[in-house]
Structure formats: C-alpha cells, structure tokens
Amino acid sequence: MFWLYLWQLKEYHIGRFLAHFQTAKGKRLLLNPLTGFKLTLLGFVLFVPSAIYIAIPIYAAEVLLRKAPRPVFTLKVKLLTAAFVCFLLAFALLESLVFLLIVDIATPLFASAVVLILQPFAVVGRAGIVRRAKKRRRKFKKLKVIGITGSYGKTSTKEFLAHILGQKFQVLKTPEHANSEVGISRTILRNLTDEHDIFVCEMGAYNKGGIKLLADIAKPDIGIVTGVNEQHLATFGSVENLLSAEGGKELIEALPKDGALIINQKSKIKIQSDNAKCKIIIPQIPHVKVEKERISFETEGVSFRVPVYGGHNVQNLLLAIAAARELGMSLREIAKAAETMPLEIGALKVWRGTGGITVIDSTYSANPDGVIADLEYLNLYEGKKVLVMPCLIELGKASKEVHRRIGEKIAEVCDLAILTTGECLASVKEGARQSDKIIYMEHAQYIFEKIKEVMGEGGAVLLEGGKESRTQRDLLALLSKND
Numbered sequence: 386m387f388w389l390y391l392w393q394l395k396e397y398h399i400g401r402f403l404a405h406f407q408t409a410k411g412k413r414l415l416l417n418p419l420t421g422f423k424l425t426l427l428g429f430v431l432f433v434p435s436a437i438y439i440a441i442p443i444y445a446a447e448v449l450l451r452k453a454p455r456p457v458f459t460l461k462v463k464l465l466t467a468a469f470v471c472f473l474l475a476f477a478l479l480e481s482l483v484f485l486l487i488v489d490i491a492t493p494l495f496a497s498a499v500v501l502i503l504q505p506f507a508v509v510g511r512a513g514i515v516r517r518a519k520k521r522r523r524k525f526k527k528l529k530v531i532g533i534t535g536s537y538g539k540t541s542t543k544e545f546l547a548h549i550l551g552q553k554f555q556v557l558k559t560p561e562h563a564n565s566e567v568g569i570s571r572t573i574l575r576n577l578t579d580e581h582d583i584f585v586c587e588m589g590a591y592n593k594g595g596i597k598l599l600a601d602i603a604k605p606d607i608g609i610v611t612g613v614n615e616q617h618l619a620t621f622g623s624v625e626n627l628l629s630a631e632g633g634k635e636l637i638e639a640l641p642k643d644g645a646l647i648i649n650q651k652s653k654i655k656i657q658s659d660n661a662k663c664k665i666i667i668p669q670i671p672h673v674k675v676e677k678e679r680i681s682f683e684t685e686g687v688s689f690r691v692p693v694y695g696g697h698n699v700q701n702l703l704l705a706i707a708a709a710r711e712l713g714m715s716l717r718e719i720a721k722a723a724e725t726m727p728l729e730i731g732a733l734k735v736w737r738g739t740g741g742i743t744v745i746d747s748t749y750s751a752n753p754d755g756v757i758a759d760l761e762y763l764n765l766y767e768g769k770k771v772l773v774m775p776c777l778i779e780l781g782k783a784s785k786e787v788h789r790r791i792g793e794k795i796a797e798v799c800d801l802a803i804l805t806t807g808e809c810l811a812s813v814k815e816g817a818r819q820s821d822k823i824i825y826m827e828h829a830q831y832i833f834e835k836i837k838e839v840m841g842e843g844g845a846v847l848l849e850g851g852k853e854s855r856t857q858r859d860l861l862a863l864l865s866k867n868d
C-alpha cells in the first residue's frame with residue numbers, strides 16, 4: 386500500500402517517481418537495514434528452509450509498528466490493489482514461503498510493474514473522461530474561462546481571482562489538487578452548470594504538451610502565467626520544454642485573438658511572448674506596505690488593503706486584478722472585493738503553537754521562489770526565527786544553485802535552519818557561509834526539542850515542504866499541542 390501511495394503522490398508520472406529516489410529519503414526506501422536483513426534471511430533460507438519461520442515475528446512487528454502512509458482509495462487504487470492481490474495469490478499457489486519472501490523484498494519492483502502494466506488501461510479510461518468533458522464544455526457557449534499556469538503561485542492566484550469574481554458573477558473553480566486533465570475534466574463533468582458565468586481553471590503539467598492538452602479541454606479566453614522558475618525542471622528535461630508548458634507558450638497559442646495573456650513581471654525565467662496573437666498584459670508592481678496579516682498598495686489611484694500573508698502575494702493579486710478587469714469589473718469593485726478576502730484563502734497558514742511560538746505553515750507545496758518569499762515574510766516577526774524544510778526536489782541540474790540562493794537568504798533571516806533531508810546540505814551551507822546556522826536533523830521529536838531550546842518562549846518557525854513528509858506531519862502535530 387505504501388508503494389501505491391507513492392505512485393499516487395507522484396500522479397503516476399514515472400519521471401516524478403524516479404526523481405524521488407535521487408533524494409536521501411528515497412534511497413533509504415530501497416537501501417535500509419530491514420531490507421539488508423531480509424536479503425540475508427533469504428540467503429539463509431535457501432540452505433535451511435525451516436529458517437523461513439524466523440520471518441514471522443519480523444513481519445508481525447513491521448506491520449504493527451511501521452506507520453507508513455496509505456493511498457487515497459480512488460477507483461484506480463482499488464483496481465491496482467486488486468491486481469496486486471491477484472499477483473500475490475498466484476505466488477501463494479506455488480505453496481512456497483520462499484517465493485513470498487522474494488516478492489516482499491522486491492515489492493517496489495512488483496508494485497511498480499503492476500502500475501505500469503495497467504497504465505494503458507488507465508490511459509484509455511482517462512481519454513474517455515477527457516472526451517466527454519470536451520463534449521460537455523462545447524455546450525457552454527457564453528462561459529468565460531481563465532486558464533492559470535506557471536511553476537508557482539497557481540493555487541493562490543486561482544483562489545484570489547475566484548473570490549474577487551465571486552462578488553459579481555457565478556464562478557466555478559477547479560478544486561484543490563485538481564489541475565490535471567482528469568481533475569479538470571471531472572470538474573467540468575460534475576460541477577459545471579448553466580448558472581456559471583466564469584470557470585477559473587488551474588492548469589499543471591510535467592511534460593511538454595501538457596498545457597496544450599488542458600487548454601484543449603477548458604478552452605480558455607484569458608490566460609495567466611503566475612511565475613516561472615526551475616521547479617519541475619527534472620521532469621521537463623530542459624528549460625525549453627518547461628517554457629513551452631509552465632512558461633505559457635502553449636497557453637498563448639490556445640487563446641483566441643480577442644483573448645488576453647497576463648504575465649507575472651517577476652518570473653525568474655522570462656516568457657517569450659513576441660509572437661502572441663492576443664493582447665499581452667504585464668501588471669507593474671507598485672510600492673507595497675507589508676504587515677503580518679495585510680498588504681496595502683495603490684494602483685491607478687485606487688487603494689487596496691488585502692488581508693493576506695506575505696508581500697510576495699501582491700504578484701498573485703495583481704494577476705487576479707488584471708483578469709477581473711478584463712472581465713468587466715472596475716478597480717473599485719475589485720478593491721472592495723479584495724478587502725473581504727479570508728486570511729486562510731492563501732497557501733500560507735499562520736497560527737500560535739506550543740509555547741507561544743508563531744507557526745508559519747507553508748507545507749502546501751514548495752518551490753524556490755516560494756521558499757525565498759516565505760523567508761522574507763518570516764523576517765517580519767520578532768524574536769528567534771527558525772526554518773524547517775526538506776531539500777527541494779525535481780530541480781534537475783539547477784538544484785545546487787537554487788539551494789545556494791536559499792542558503793544566502795537563510796543567513797539574512799534565520800537564527801537556525803534545520804534541513805530534514807541531507808542531499809542539499811552542502812549547497813545550503815555554501816550559500817549561507819555560516820554552517821553553524823544550518824543543521825541536518827530528521828526526527829520530528831528531536832527537531833521539536835531543538836526549536837524549543839533555541840526559541841524559548843515566543844519566536845517564529847517556518848515549515849516548508851509537503852505534508853506527505855512524515856517529519857513535517859509529526860512536527861506540525863507537536864507544535865499544535867497545548868502546553
């Protein structure tokens with residue numbers, strides 16, 4: 386079940402799945418003391434078959450004590466589980482516990498084989514869902530669609546825009562983590578009705594051509610490119626491929642002549658829009674006053690006071706403002722709508738934890754620009770400041786340089802940075818030039834004790850990385866406990 390969870394987490398994308406094993410934690414999944422012991426036991430059993438019974442208490446302990454995550458039981462996971470059980474039963478018919486021991490040791494291989502063997506059937510099923518969604522989408526002639534892509538900021542921009550537009554129109558938005566062809570198609574099939582005026586559609590991809598596929602389904606009138614950086618460079622294979630999809634090239638080509646493409650001015654990787662057939666809008670970033678729970682700025686004589694965490698969110702807000710204006714809202718209408726924005730609408734969550742520590746929870750996702758922006762927000766707080774994060778993955782050749790940049794920012798802001806994975810430790814220390822500020826620590830309880838030791842009462846801790854990390858989940862639980 387763990388291996389099916391991992392495949393599901395990586396969206397059954399073989400590039401993302403393999404990239405996981407370039408990390409220290411990924412390598413330990415394959416090479417660890419328990420696997421070594423099982424291999425030794427297998428070698429012994431081949432000469433002394435009765436030794437197989439030594440394995441019984443070992444497996445009983447592993448089942449009872451190991452807290453491995455499980456997949457969400459979608460139809461696909463249920464089918465994969467059934468296929469794997471049939472696979473195990475076939476070995477059981479051989480009436481050989483030795484074969485079952487072999488299967489257990491090679492579970493990563495066998496579970497992956499089941500996933501890949503059944504993948505063609507999944508592709509056929511996915512194609513059917515997409516085909517039905519395209520047919521249904523064609524029925525809504527008056528529907529306005531905003532397609533949002535980019536390496537980072539997609540979800541926040543989607544939420545900001547849906548909230549603003551929702552004050553005047555009937556708006557449908559893609560649900561959380563539903564930015565793939567299946568997620569978008571199911572949203573259209575299950576949720577889109579004649580009552581909706583606007584569909585705000587988040588679009589994610591890991592391959593060249595991915596955004597073209599999504600645009601063919603949703604048929605956007607307006608495109609937004611939130612920002613482009615090295616995130617997922619490993620899965621795209623090259624900057625050219627990344628720019629084609631997340632960089633907006635495919636989205637530009639999908640827009641109608643009377644459409645508009647709205648681009649984030651501060652993208653690390655510049656978007657080539659010279660050959661665009663539609664209008665290009667690049668919002669200029671105004672002077673921003675940043676407070677802990679609000680950002681304030683003025684544009685074209687209209688003041689905005691928006692309850693949101695972090696000055697970096699002004700970029701996402703400007704994109705949302707530009708899109709709302711294209712759909713007929715005035716700046717004053719937009720400003721009024723933005724003032725009612727719930728604080729929790731963004732990806733960043735802030736709350737008071739154990740010992741009066743301010744917890745800045747950025748575990749929704751992680752990317753290079755997001756980490757830098759979150760560190761700038763952390764700097765608003767008084768007292769000791771601690772960062773806890775794993776190394777960023779799927780960065781390809783850009784990994785060392787990205788982590789050096791993060792190290793430089795850590796040196797400016799933090800009293801301590803704790804890395805929960807070790808493969809980027811040297812690069813982060815090189816960037817910080819203060820190795821005493823940066824330590825490697827994996828166990829949540831030890832990290833929690835170290836945070837309390839450094840901070841005492843008060844201070845702020847920033848948690849980066851995904852909630853799929855057991856360390857981050859356990860640490861969040863510890864920081865949430867009442868004294």
